[in-house]
Amino acid sequence: MILIGKSIFQNILGNCQCKEALCILQKRYSVLVLNAHCKHLFTARNTHSSRRYPVSNLLSKSKSQHVLSWRKCYTNSSLTNVLRTQHEVSTTQFISWRNQSTYRVPLSGDDDSKNSEVEDETEYGEYVREFCAIPGVGHRVLVIQPDIKTGLRRYFLTTRELKLEETCALVKTLPNWKVVEKRIVRTENENCKEVFGSGNFDILLRDIRAKRTVSAVVIGIDRLTGLQINTLQTAWGLPVYDRYMLVLQIFKDHAQSPEAKLQVALAEIPYIRSRLVMIHGGFDGGVAQFVGGQTEMLMEQRRQLLQRREVKLKKELEKLHSKRQTIRQMRVRNSIPTVAVVGYTNAGKTTLIKALTEDPSLDPQNHLFATLDVSTHVGVLASSMKVTYIDTVGFISDMPITLLDAFRATLEDALMADIILHIRDASHPDRKLQVVTVHNTLSKMLGEDTLQNMIEVYNKVDLISEEEASQLDPGILQISAVKGQGFAELGVMLEEGLLATTDHMKKTFRIPNKEGILKWLYQEAAVESALPDPKDGQFLIVRVIISKPAYGKFQARFTRKKPSALPNV
Ligand SMILES: Nc1nc2c(ncn2[C@@H]2O[C@H](COP(=O)(O)OP(=O)(O)OP(=O)(O)O)[C@@H](O)[C@H]2O)c(=O)[nH]1
Ligand SMILES: [Mg+2]
Structure with a gap:
């Protein structure tokens, strides 16, 4: 059959x-x-x-x-x-x-709705196999970075060499993928069918055909059109990938939680949609000449199929999203302030959270996009103030917004935090572009206001010389998540930021030196210090950071008229 x-x-x-x-x-x-x-x-x-x-x-x-x-x-x-x-x-x-x-x-089976769901799944599976499947055995890759001097894709705040390195790093992140050769090739018009001008294209054609060691070619452009991919694949006789495809595969590979898997599945749809449009929308050879009538109907069927899948995935995500919202409400009730840790991929977000919370569940790795799941971890500042740190997915330059859109709901949720802590990688030669990428991505996703509650730090300063450190943006704290350098100052900055953005306040109480009130304060507030009153040993001077509701409870419970709070110190 x-x-x-x-x-x-x-x-x-x-x-x-x-x-x-x-x-x-x-x-x-x-x-x-x-x-x-x-x-x-x-x-x-x-x-x-x-x-x-x-x-x-x-x-x-x-x-x-x-x-x-x-x-x-x-x-x-x-x-x-x-x-x-x-x-x-x-x-x-x-x-x-x-x-x-x-x-x-x-x-x-026989059930109609079940049938159509299975049909959709099967058909969608075909598209995935056709456009997104990569061999499990890996690839030996030739990476070509187009040297673009003009237009929207020209290199801004970076160089072609650094861009090439980042494309190579993406390739190496995929299991069993090896970069066997890399080169920068000049192009006047990267939007043309062959991506490169005829001279360079011919050289590439000759070289690639002569090379038996190469099994795939990666072009260091965010997104190639279906026509470009078809043209290059036909000419070179090898699979051709762009950066979107690489990031998508890395995401697929690293997604662990049901939520991350759903998000990646959602991110895949725009990619497949664009490939289908390119093939059947009249841009490519082959079927394009038959556009109209039946082919249009087929395109419409496919468009609807992708839309149905998108709606289904979004609904499933929404269910998880509302579960997380409940967690957030609980967090608000428990009054633990939140700090969302954001930054370029591999900047050291997870390492820093692990160092600040000593949470053994965290697993920082020297990989791009090691973290795909938003996760929360409770730490305690020097003042005993409890803080929930939220680990997030890293950003990368030229990340198509459609890819990021799939993560928007989770990120938006995470970024509702009281403070956003932006980790910059001080040791990266491309740090200027990285910073701009993070700023642009955040403001594109969540609006300019997001940047207002942001604290920024340079991480990995243990990897740079004193001279290099002196050239970094002044006024931005320098830390090392690995060495613990700058943690005290960071703690102070976070505390000040949280006091300004939340309903937490610093108070100093004079309370009787009995266990009851002090015990209550330890439970309901962050006790910075509790020392005997030098004037009267029957009393304690207690410095606390306390939330407004907890302060209200304290007043109702332990004071009759006015709170016996001393002036803030
Ligand atoms: N030398 C040094 N290495 C660091 C420092 N912080 C992080 N690293 C290393 O940088 C690599 C990436 O760290 P992660 O914490 O996984 O980075 P991330 O920002 O969470 O990355 P993604 O989850 O991929 O976005 C790991 O190999 C860390 O050991 C630092 O302060 N100094
Ligand atoms: Mg991480």
Whole structure:
């Protein structure tokens, strides 16, 4: 039993008339099932061919007993359902022409809505395999960084060499991917079909064909068009990837929680959408010439499928999101101030939180996008003030906003924190671009106001010389998350910031030297110090940081008229 997909049919149609194509297929396969995509392609080709054959005519003349009716627009899985119920076939295989692989198609049940969900999943799975699948064995990669001098993609605050290094770092983050060669290639117009001008393109073509050690090419551009990818892949005979694809794969690889997995699945959809549009929207060769009528209908079906999937994923995410909102409300009730730690990927966010909280669950790594899940960790400042640190996903330059959009809900939630702590990597040669990237991304996502409650620090100063340190932006605290350098000053800054942005206040009480009140204060507030009153040993002078509600409770419980608070120190 063979189920023929669009691509294989398209390939056969590419070389002959419709009637002949059908004959070839019938001879080749004992049972022939052509799905809706084939139908559309076939019809489109038929109306454009010099010899016209109505599809129904062809079918009725067909000798094969096993060609299923095309009257209904089947997707692969609804066809498999027909096969299962009418032909008692329990499994079938799908042949994909593009990646030359054969894989099983799950058979759907009888329930209609379940069927359509399974259909969607199966069809979507095809797109993923076609546009996003990478081999598990890894790749030996040639990284090409286009040298762009003008236009929106020109290098701003960075250099082509640094950009090349970052693209290589992305490649190396993927398991079993190795950079075997890297080069910078000049281009006048990176938007053209071949990305590079004819001279450089020919040199690349010659070199790549001669190299047997290279199994894939990565172009250090945020996003290539479908047409560009097709053109380069055809010319070079190797898979070609852009930075979006790399980041997407890293995200897929690092996503652990259900939430992160859903977000990555959501981030994948715009990528697939753009690839489908590029192929069927009239920009690419092949099917583009048949745009109109049936092909438009097919495009519309696909658009709706992607939309359905997007809505479904967003709903599932929303469920998790509301769960997190409840946690946030609880946090507010418990009055523990929050600090969201943000920054460029690999800047040291997780390392710093681990150092400040000693939370063993945190696992900092020398990888790009090691953290994809928002997580919270409670630490205590020198003043005994409890703080919840929120670890977040790192940013990267040229990150397509569609990719980040998938993480927006979680980030927005995290960034509702009382303070945003921006970790800059002082040791990175690209630190200026990194800082601007973080600022732009935050203000793009959450508005300019977000930056107002932000504290910034330079991390990794143990890796730079004193001279380099003196050239950093003055007025920004320098720390080392690994060595603990600057932690005292950081603690003070956080405390001051939190006192300004939350309802917490510093108070000094004179209380009787009995266990009861002090115990209560230890439970409800952060006790900085509790010392005997030098004037009267029967009393204690207690310095606390206390929230407004807790202060209200203190007054109601332990003071009759006015609070016996001493003036703030
Ligand atoms: N020498 C030195 N290395 C540091 C310092 N802070 C972090 N690192 C290292 O930098 C690498 C990245 O640290 P992470 O804490 O995972 O960075 P991150 O910002 O959480 O990265 P993502 O989760 O990928 O966004 C790790 O190898 C850390 O050991 C520092 O102050 N000094
Ligand atoms: Mg991290």
